[in-house]
Amino acid sequence: MSSFLNFFLLTLFISIFLLSTVSLATPNPRPFKKVYVFGDSYTDTGNTNDSTGPAVFRHVSALPYGRTFFRRSTNRYSDGRLFIDFVAESLNLPYFPPYLNKTADTTHGVNFAVGGCTTIPISFYIKNNSTLAAVPQSLPTQLTWFKDHIKGSGCKDIVSTPAQCRAVFDGALVWIGEISANDYTNIYGTNVSSKTIQKLAVMYQTKVLKELLKMGAKYVVVQGLPATGCFPLSFALVSPTAELDDVGCVAMKNKESYDHNMALQAKLHHLRTEFPSAMIVYGDDWHAYREVYANAAKYGFVERFKTCCGSGGGAYNFVPSPLRTCGAPGTSSCKHPSRFMSWDGLHVTEGLNRVLSKMFLDGAFSQPSFPHLLTKVAESRV
Ligand SMILES: *[C@@H]1O[C@H](CO)[C@@H](O)[C@H](O)[C@H]1NC(C)=O
Ligand SMILES: *[C@@H]1O[C@H](CO)[C@@H](O)[C@H](O)[C@H]1NC(C)=O
Ligand SMILES: *[C@@H]1O[C@H](CO)[C@@H](O)[C@H](O)[C@H]1NC(C)=O
Ligand SMILES: *[C@@H]1O[C@H](CO)[C@@H](O)[C@H](O)[C@H]1NC(C)=O
Ligand SMILES: *[C@@H]1O[C@H](CO)[C@@H](O)[C@H](O)[C@H]1NC(C)=O
Numbered sequence: 001m002s003s004f005l006n007f008f009l010l011t012l013f014i015s016i017f018l019l020s021t022v023s024l025a026t027p028n029p030r031p032f033k034k035v036y037v038f039g040d041s042y043t044d045t046g047n048t049n050d051s052t053g054p055a056v057f058r059h060v061s062a063l064p065y066g067r068t069f070f071r072r073s074t075n076r077y078s079d080g081r082l083f084i085d086f087v088a089e090s091l092n093l094p095y096f097p098p099y100l101n102k103t104a105d106t107t108h109g110v111n112f113a114v115g116g117c118t119t120i121p122i123s124f125y126i127k128n129n130s131t132l133a134a135v136p137q138s139l140p141t142q143l144t145w146f147k148d149h150i151k152g153s154g155c156k157d158i159v160s161t162p163a164q165c166r167a168v169f170d171g172a173l174v175w176i177g178e179i180s181a182n183d184y185t186n187i188y189g190t191n192v193s194s195k196t197i198q199k200l201a202v203m204y205q206t207k208v209l210k211e212l213l214k215m216g217a218k219y220v221v222v223q224g225l226p227a228t229g230c231f232p233l234s235f236a237l238v239s240p241t242a243e244l245d246d247v248g249c250v251a252m253k254n255k256e257s258y259d260h261n262m263a264l265q266a267k268l269h270h271l272r273t274e275f276p277s278a279m280i281v282y283g284d285d286w287h288a289y290r291e292v293y294a295n296a297a298k299y300g301f302v303e304r305f306k307t308c309c310g311s312g313g314g315a316y317n318f319v320p321s322p323l324r325t326c327g328a329p330g331t332s333s334c335k336h337p338s339r340f341m342s343w344d345g346l347h348v349t350e351g352l353n354r355v356l357s358k359m360f361l362d363g364a365f366s367q368p369s370f371p372h373l374l375t376k377v378a379e380s381r382v
Contacts, residue, residue, distance in 0.1 A: 080350030119183050232305060
């Protein structure tokens with residue numbers, strides 16, 4: 001074959017390839033019109049701040065929070081973008097503004113997530129003498145905020161007000177970010193067992209999901225708990241001799257979050273049967289985290305357990321006191337946050353958020369896969 005023909009075929013091939021990718025990408029640059037977001041500090045884009053957020057991380061309203069991307073604090077618990085921000089980018093939508101900012105444009109979504117928030121109402125923790133419960137909002141509070149947000153629409157439920165509810169959920173994705181990690185943290189030092197938390201948290205989360213589905217939510221993502229045993233905070237709260245698992249994390253905490261996710265997925269399974277016209281995707285964060293912790297270098301990370309922004313040095317560079325955590329006087333942040341997985345001892349860096357969100361969006365750590373959900377959305381439009 002002549003080199004000219006080779007060149008011709010190659011050009012033809014590249015053109016076809018480009019055309020096909022363009023034609024795949026162009027008809028639907030925005031699969032969703034808007035996203036309603038729920039969750040805790042892993043997903044909160046600014047509903048809490050220094051004075052209202054989780055007690056141990058009291059310096060979120062100033063640099064170095066936000067230093068990597070926004071170059072100022074946006075009250076996100078990271079050095080930059082969160083998982084949900086990368087999701088917004090991939091859906092071609094602006095970042096979802098916090099519900100409590102009443103001047104923000106909510107055309108393309110609104111974020112109800114609250115840093116430090118629990119799934120079980122706060123009264124439970126107060127009754128049981130929890131000293132760590134501090135943030136008054138819970139997941140049911142976020143549902144109340146959502147109902148307040150859509151009040152003007154007249155949507156009550158899909159049976160009695162179908163047209164109104166269709167308007168609310170038309171082209172909408174409902175995103176329930178990671179939640180319940182604070183529920184397990186709050187029972188530290190109390191008589192409440194983690195089995196009780198699992199039962200109640202999954203019950204409340206299922207209740208909230210069910211209400212949203214009854215209102216007409218059609219496309220829903222539910223993120224499971226991360227591998228909580230891998231965070232510096234977990235190492236700080238257990239004895240130095242606590243058993244570690246195969247990736248070097250606190251075994252008991254990773255089992256706790258794994259068991260929680262199993263119970264949650266069982267409920268999701270029931271909801272899929274009960275609401276067959278809805279599509280519920282599970283975000284398997286737990287396995288995604290574990291994959292990255294087990295192969296950190298492959299994903300570009302040098303430090304797995306050492307906190308980028310903290311104090312105290314040593315293996316974790318983390319002290320769980322508001323006087324010693326990221327942003328407190330005398331603390332500092334590392335030179336290259338993108339090489340660290342942990343930002344402040346509990347929350348992760350933008351670098352890790354980028355990796356984890358990609359794993360979800362590509363489909364390997366979402367069930368059914370997120371690309372499959374996007375295909376269904378596209379099909380529903382033709
Ligand atoms: C923190 O959030 C609360 C509740 O939304 C708000 O009232 C307060 O003004 C905020 N404080 C700062 C410093 O932004
Ligand atoms: C609220 O949103 C507006 C509009 O996006 C923005 O200009 C303002 O800075 C936000 N307020 C806070 C406290 O973040
Ligand atoms: C809470 O603490 C008080 C005082 O120490 C004690 O009497 C009570 O039994 C505790 N409550 C629970 C639910 O353990
Ligand atoms: C745990 O239970 C014991 C026995 O009922 C009680 O004395 C104690 O106050 C409880 N602890 C907390 C933190 O409530
Ligand atoms: C905690 O409080 C609830 C009531 O809010 C109660 O049902 C439960 O038994 C309490 N104690 C424990 C140890 O869970």
